[in-house]
Amino acid sequence: MPPAPLLELRRLVKSYGGVRALRGVDFNLHAGEVHALLGENGAGKSTLIKTVTGAHAPSSGEIVIAGESVSGLTPTTARALGIACIYQQPALFPDLTVVENIALRLEAGATLRRLDWRARKVRAMELLARIGAAIAPDAEVRSLSMPEQQLVEIACALGAGARIVIMDEPTASLTQKEQHLLFAVVRELRGSGVGVIYISHRLEEIFALADRVTVLRDGESVGTHAVGDINEAGLIKLMVGREVAQIYPASESSAGEVVLSVREVGCRASGVHAVTFDVRAGEVFGLSGLVGAGRTELARVLFGLTPADTGEILLNGERVAISSPQNAVAHGIAYVPEDRRRHGVVLDLPIAHNMTMAIHPRIFPGAWLRFGAERSLALEFIRDLAVKCAGPDAPGGSLSGGNQQKVSLARWLATKPKLLILDEPTQGVDVGAKSEIHRIVRRLAKDGLAVILISSDLPEVIGMSDRIGVMGGGSLRAILPGKSDPHVVMAAALGTAEKGAA
Amino acid sequence: KAGADKAAKELGVELLFDGPTDSNAAKQNEIVENWITLGVDVIAVAAENKEGISTALRKAQKAGIKVVTYDADSMPDARSFFVNQATPQGIGYGLMDEAARLLNSEGEFAIITASLTAANQREWQKHIEARLAEKYPKMKLVAVRPCDDLKDKAQSEATALMSANPNLKLILAICSPGVPGAAEAVKQAGKTGKVKVIGLGLPNENKRYVHEGVTDSVILWNTGDLGYLTIYAGVALAKGELKPDAKTFKAGKLGSFEIIGDNIMLGKPFIFNKGNIDQFDF
Amino acid sequence: MKKYFRELSVVAALGAVLLGLAMFAPAFFQPQPLLSLVTREAPTLVVACGMALVIIARQIDISVGSQFSVCSVCAGLLAARGWPLVLVLPASALLGASLGAINGLLVAGLRLPSIVVTLATMVTLRQGLNLFRQGEFVNMPDKFQWLGLSQSGGQWTLVGAAFALLIVLGLAMRHVAAGRFVYAVGTDAEAARLAGIRPGRVTFLVFIFIGALTGLAAIMNIVQSPQVQPLSGAGLELKVIAAVVVGGVAISGGRGNLWGAFAGLLLLACVSPALTHLHIEAYWEKAIQGAIILLAVVADGVRSRKESRG
Amino acid sequence: MSTDKPAWKARLLSHEMLLLYVLIAEWLFFYFTGTTTNRRGVIVGFGTIDRQFDILRHSCEIGLLALALTPVILTAGIDLSVGSLLGLCAILFGKFWHDAGLSIPVAAVLAIGCGAIGGAINAALITTLRLPPLIVTLGTYSLFRGLAEAITHGAVTYTDFPESFLFLGQERWLGLPTQAWLFLLVAVAVWLLVHRTTFGRSFRTIGFSPGGARYAGLPVNRRLALVYVLAGIISALAAIIYTARLGQAKADAGTGYELFAITAVVLGGTSIFGGSGSVHGTLLGVAAIAVLKNGLACLPVVMRMNAAEEMSGLLTGALLLLALTGSVLPKILSTLRPRRQPA
Numbered sequence A: 001m002p003p004a005p006l007l008e009l010r011r012l013v014k015s016y017g018g019v020r021a022l023r024g025v026d027f028n029l030h031a032g033e034v035h036a037l038l039g040e041n042g043a044g045k046s047t048l049i050k051t052v053t054g055a056h057a058p059s060s061g062e063i064v065i066a067g068e069s070v071s072g073l074t075p076t077t078a079r080a081l082g083i084a085c086i087y088q089q090p091a092l093f094p095d096l097t098v099v100e101n102i103a104l105r106l107e108a109g110a111t112l113r114r115l116d117w118r119a120r121k122v123r124a125m126e127l128l129a130r131i132g133a134a135i136a137p138d139a140e141v142r143s144l145s146m147p148e149q150q151l152v153e154i155a156c157a158l159g160a161g162a163r164i165v166i167m168d169e170p171t172a173s174l175t176q177k178e179q180h181l182l183f184a185v186v187r188e189l190r191g192s193g194v195g196v197i198y199i200s201h202r203l204e205e206i207f208a209l210a211d212r213v214t215v216l217r218d219g220e221s222v223g224t225h226a227v228g229d230i231n232e233a234g235l236i237k238l239m240v241g242r243e244v245a246q247i248y249p250a251s252e253s254s255a256g257e258v259v260l261s262v263r264e265v266g267c268r269a270s271g272v273h274a275v276t277f278d279v280r281a282g283e284v285f286g287l288s289g290l291v292g293a294g295r296t297e298l299a300r301v302l303f304g305l306t307p308a309d310t311g312e313i314l315l316n317g318e319r320v321a322i323s324s325p326q327n328a329v330a331h332g333i334a335y336v337p338e339d340r341r342r343h344g345v346v347l348d349l350p351i352a353h354n355m356t357m358a359i360h361p362r363i364f365p366g367a368w369l370r371f372g373a374e375r376s377l378a379l380e381f382i383r384d385l386a387v388k389c390a391g392p393d394a395p396g397g398s399l400s401g402g403n404q405q406k407v408s409l410a411r412w413l414a415t416k417p418k419l420l421i422l423d424e425p426t427q428g429v430d431v432g433a434k435s436e437i438h439r440i441v442r443r444l445a446k447d448g449l450a451v452i453l454i455s456s457d458l459p460e461v462i463g464m465s466d467r468i469g470v471m472g473g474g475s476l477r478a479i480l481p482g483k484s485d486p487h488v489v490m491a492a493a494l495g496t497a498e499k500g501a502a
Numbered sequence B: 001k002a003g004a005d006k007a008a009k010e011l012g013v014e015l016l017f018d019g020p021t022d023s024n025a026a027k028q029n030e031i032v033e034n035w036i037t038l039g040v041d042v043i044a045v046a047a048e049n050k051e052g053i054s055t056a057l058r059k060a061q062k063a064g065i066k067v068v069t070y071d072a073d074s075m076p077d078a079r080s081f082f083v084n085q086a087t088p089q090g091i092g093y094g095l096m097d098e099a100a101r102l103l104n105s106e107g108e109f110a111i112i113t114a115s116l117t118a119a120n121q122r123e124w125q126k127h128i129e130a131r132l133a134e135k136y137p138k139m140k141l142v143a144v145r146p147c148d149d150l151k152d153k154a155q156s157e158a159t160a161l162m163s164a165n166p167n168l169k170l171i172l173a174i175c176s177p178g179v180p181g182a183a184e185a186v187k188q189a190g191k192t193g194k195v196k197v198i199g200l201g202l203p204n205e206n207k208r209y210v211h212e213g214v215t216d217s218v219i220l221w222n223t224g225d226l227g228y229l230t231i232y233a234g235v236a237l238a239k240g241e242l243k244p245d246a247k248t249f250k251a252g253k254l255g256s257f258e259i260i261g262d263n264i265m266l267g268k269p270f271i272f273n274k275g276n277i278d279q280f281d282f
Numbered sequence C: 001m002k003k004y005f006r007e008l009s010v011v012a013a014l015g016a017v018l019l020g021l022a023m024f025a026p027a028f029f030q031p032q033p034l035l036s037l038v039t040r041e042a043p044t045l046v047v048a049c050g051m052a053l054v055i056i057a058r059q060i061d062i063s064v065g066s067q068f069s070v071c072s073v074c075a076g077l078l079a080a081r082g083w084p085l086v087l088v089l090p091a092s093a094l095l096g097a098s099l100g101a102i103n104g105l106l107v108a109g110l111r112l113p114s115i116v117v118t119l120a121t122m123v124t125l126r127q128g129l130n131l132f133r134q135g136e137f138v139n140m141p142d143k144f145q146w147l148g149l150s151q152s153g154g155q156w157t158l159v160g161a162a163f164a165l166l167i168v169l170g171l172a173m174r175h176v177a178a179g180r181f182v183y184a185v186g187t188d189a190e191a192a193r194l195a196g197i198r199p200g201r202v203t204f205l206v207f208i209f210i211g212a213l214t215g216l217a218a219i220m221n222i223v224q225s226p227q228v229q230p231l232s233g234a235g236l237e238l239k240v241i242a243a244v245v246v247g248g249v250a251i252s253g254g255r256g257n258l259w260g261a262f263a264g265l266l267l268l269a270c271v272s273p274a275l276t277h278l279h280i281e282a283y284w285e286k287a288i289q290g291a292i293i294l295l296a297v298v299a300d301g302v303r304s305r306k307e308s309r310g
Numbered sequence D: 001m002s003t004d005k006p007a008w009k010a011r012l013l014s015h016e017m018l019l020l021y022v023l024i025a026e027w028l029f030f031y032f033t034g035t036t037t038n039r040r041g042v043i044v045g046f047g048t049i050d051r052q053f054d055i056l057r058h059s060c061e062i063g064l065l066a067l068a069l070t071p072v073i074l075t076a077g078i079d080l081s082v083g084s085l086l087g088l089c090a091i092l093f094g095k096f097w098h099d100a101g102l103s104i105p106v107a108a109v110l111a112i113g114c115g116a117i118g119g120a121i122n123a124a125l126i127t128t129l130r131l132p133p134l135i136v137t138l139g140t141y142s143l144f145r146g147l148a149e150a151i152t153h154g155a156v157t158y159t160d161f162p163e164s165f166l167f168l169g170q171e172r173w174l175g176l177p178t179q180a181w182l183f184l185l186v187a188v189a190v191w192l193l194v195h196r197t198t199f200g201r202s203f204r205t206i207g208f209s210p211g212g213a214r215y216a217g218l219p220v221n222r223r224l225a226l227v228y229v230l231a232g233i234i235s236a237l238a239a240i241i242y243t244a245r246l247g248q249a250k251a252d253a254g255t256g257y258e259l260f261a262i263t264a265v266v267l268g269g270t271s272i273f274g275g276s277g278s279v280h281g282t283l284l285g286v287a288a289i290a291v292l293k294n295g296l297a298c299l300p301v302v303m304r305m306n307a308a309e310e311m312s313g314l315l316t317g318a319l320l321l322l323a324l325t326g327s328v329l330p331k332i333l334s335t336l337r338p339r340r341q342p343a
């Protein structure tokens, strides 16, 4: 083992306003190792690496690189110190080409330096070839798909020639072939003495790739282990702090009439094709799949944001054409979107305004605002869903993620929908709020609502759903019964194993 | 303004002077209404918009304020006297006649105006065209181009006018930045003498071009005298010395002026040329 | 081809106008008057280059017209005091740069919206100048005209300088790192920060830069005639913004280039002389300009809409 | 509730209240320095009732445009074409009445219809093609003014309107200048629309987060269209009042008014980024600018310098910068504080 670790973090603390994302984390990384970082959504993994890359300044604590304590790290100095990073949200420039994006991330130095476009292009192609990505180097990044953007990110990190390479969920949207190429790259890096921090929610990757693993929970490190010393169950226990199976409330409802029936529905613009399934009243229909599988796109089709152009949709047995969200709402469809901060709640508006946003015609007859009615409705939902807030007038942005999610949910429950589509309802939500949301979903199903639950959290889909649809590449690959084996679901999602039973 | 100041000093009255930098009827009304509430004794106005300003002036008269107009008249019932130095007709005819004299009543010419909508410019242009139709059949107005009161734009427009109309003989600028702008363009095109420039303007802005022979004449009502006379008339009116039926009016050192109807006549517009332009500095 | 659709369509429109002129008013293409017209637009081109940068960086500067006037008058006054050109030129650029720095400070430092900040500085500078000069012309010494050269020498120098600036800047935007920083900041300031660029500083410098260019342009303008009118430059901001936008620089930042801005400027600058040459009445001018602006953006909108569907 | 007290305090320090204090201070200042007794012993200057009415009268058109722009800016849009549209509608109104021989009310209704069409052109380009409002309205700014000039050849001026029409712009009714009643009516209507209906709520939502509004099932395009069409209608109304006040309709009516109106709206606390702002803030902004402008014209010093126009422009610009800086100062201070603590 080398004498001084490549990177050492001592009692690192980071707060965002009131949120303490990191509460004194210790961490170290050696040359020539792959150190996996594990933890639930919102555990603080991304925050940790952002302090290392200089994107955010830590509130307190020390960052030691190759034995030297550094302070006032900025993205530029971090890069100069040999740190490269693949961010979870691709930090690419959509208006610029692939070559330029790679160059901007790789080239440091004087602002008046001349750019050699030919050399840049050659280099970009080389890097892309190394990770086996077939991407036109002159394409604008905005025209790339999510996985392609992820590949460009990887190429950037690879090309930096860094001593420390950080990868935040690099495989989230990759196909298996690309994953294998990436693994080869990581191993090659390790072989050449580079330290790799590898973040992933997929345990099998960690066992395949990592040397050591550190688990974060609620902003604290709950232990570092050599991968050989620990098994999957042990890791999960560390991550969530209890047994997985216990968290999900049992299904109490029995399925009733078919509420929604989707027949061969497709939408060219959003890449959804030939999706067929039914959802019954009182049923939770889970939608699983890898990131980019097209689940959100399907939901957007059903909600009229990108209307379907083929197939038919039947609601309560009647054929309907859903051409716009207004239309969907009128048909009793509700959609809690996945991007909470951009689409779910309007951060600058009070909670009460957010909650009544989808029921204007009903609660405000004749378009006149009735503040009293609005307030009492908001108070009711705040009580029912146990939203922690200063009051109905507090702006949505002042709430924690989980509570924002509840506000978003309340908005749609207020419409008294027949069909509720939940897209990643617990992403970035803490454990407590998560199980509350689960309980609410169960209760709604029991009251006869048809629920479509989209989630990337495999245990969640399996634990919550009565049936599980598995998507991939924009189409529905399989419909599995509830409580299926996670491996079967994953296999269906990856499209590797034989089709599961419907 | 200089003449007005001098008259005010001689007569010992307080003078407020306000003029919008850009010619704008709405603004002028606001200024007049401002003066009414300030309770001045006399208001002297060069009307930007005949009908528009008249309402305000009638209001002033109702408030016991004496009103004289100068330069450009309002409706006759909205003021007591009009200090008439040059009617729009006088200016228009004057300019056209001067242009015809320089061209021997023959050839193409173009007009550069401040903006297509400015009231006084419209008025002058109308009279120029009337005079043209009436007296100079061999002359032709090929274009009217606005310069937004910008000298630079006038220069560009004049350049384009000359290349678009090879037979252009004269440019007539009826706004003051237009004259030096057009002159500079003519000079740069090397057409000094071939394309003549005349217009309405101030001597200082044009001296150089007049001496170089680019600009032939600059026409101006003698603002010094006009201001002087206007102030005298206003004060006399306020003191009751100037009666509505007077036939002549004596204004300080300028001597006596004829009154026709309710117009106090100052005389013809003043023409600056090589011979006299150096005597003036404003 | 697809990438440069916008630039090419502006060039095509320009070509159509020129073709029309060649057919119906060949007199337009006389070398000497054409050179004069181009010289008159040279300062505008310089300011347009700066504006393209500002808009690419996702900001806007509507105070350039006022800056232009202030620089013109101050430079004129200095010249009248006997300062030589070699001093007046940098002084004017410096004055412009410091006016730009005020905008930059307010926008980058206090994170205020640039459209409002520059609206305020535009009014303040313009009215301050009116107060100070009351519209009076400044007479410049003769040796300033045409930079002390002969007329055609001066004209070629000015046109050459403007073109040189355009080419240097246009190439720099693509081939020098700083230029790419401007694009990066305009595209996504946060991503730029993560890539090690300091968006605040880039914004600040861009405002200083347009200020300096405006100061320079003011000099390029005042040497073309012996007098400086304080009103000169009024309305320049709209002309320049329209040209840049017609040329395909996206108002939302990050897209477009100087070549497009140049084509846009030529197209709009052609309208007025073209009308004169085609003997169309002047009162159509504004309507035609407005129609050109709208056509350019509508064409782009229709195309990007088709693209996002396909 | 425990938050009651700070909220009350915050309200006293809200942008609108601060602006009100500035307005009152301005007014008092001019009242004491701009009012004099003239030789005839009559009180004249800023302090007279007539003066106040003049201020009101002169701010009606720009005030209307500012009212039109408030909902637009709330949706994070902008409309540069309102001043030009005012000019175009004034011309069309004159043309309908004078050339087509229609009665005044019919001509007025038609002119307002044309204003609506002008707004609809903006709306169509902005919503269906998703073009940035700044560019679209920059184009129509030129186009509308150009059309006004083309229709009249720049030359035709419609005048000789009947007394009964001029009454609207030049006389008083029930004690107030006639047009002030109309202005008040529009102000109340826009206030109600923005602050008391779901429309206003949607404007804000769209301004804060267009995506959020769409995902909440709000008819985003319809609301945006409404905002621009409304701006067109109000501009046309302003055109009619303008014509009545000056007794003439000409192609240059309302030149440069858009900048005043935007200034007033922003001064009134409406964020140019959309979402936050208020109609009463806009009214205060209009008043602050109008009082400043008229007050300066009453100050003897300023009058002697003949600098009312310039001074008021200068001070308006300064006031705007001050208001902007003031609005971000608390935020900046609060971001500075935590940084200092660990040091």
Ligand SMILES: Nc1ncnc2c1ncn2[C@@H]1O[C@H](COP(=O)(O)OP(=O)(O)OP(=O)(O)O)[C@@H](O)[C@H]1O
Pocket (backbone or CB within 6 Å): A016, A019, A020, A021, A039, A040, A041, A042, A043, A044, A045, A046, A047, A048, A088, A401, A428
């Ligand atoms: N910019 C921010 N402002 C406020 N809070 C933030 C910000 N970024 C992250 N947080 C909060 O900090 C906590 C840790 O977030 P972080 O993104 O580090 O989680 P993570 O472990 O990477 O989760 P995931 O697996 O979802 O990527 C979360 O509660 C999150 O809501």
Ligand SMILES: Nc1ncnc2c1ncn2[C@@H]1O[C@H](COP(=O)(O)OP(=O)(O)OP(=O)(O)O)[C@@H](O)[C@H]1O
Pocket (backbone or CB within 6 Å): A144, A145, A146, A147, A268, A269, A270, A271, A289, A290, A291, A292, A293, A294, A295, A296, A297, A298, A338, A424, A456
């Ligand atoms: N027509 C298309 N062409 C290219 N890429 C597309 C197209 N439509 C969608 N995509 C991309 O494919 C992906 C489909 O993602 P979607 O959001 O539906 O996945 P998901 O299964 O919901 O995953 P998650 O929500 O976990 O990210 C998106 O990343 C989107 O950018």
Ligand SMILES: [Mg+2]
Pocket (backbone or CB within 6 Å): A045, A046, A047, A088, A168
């Ligand atoms: Mg993360």
Ligand SMILES: [Mg+2]
Pocket (backbone or CB within 6 Å): A292, A295, A296, A297, A338, A423, A424
């Ligand atoms: Mg999704």
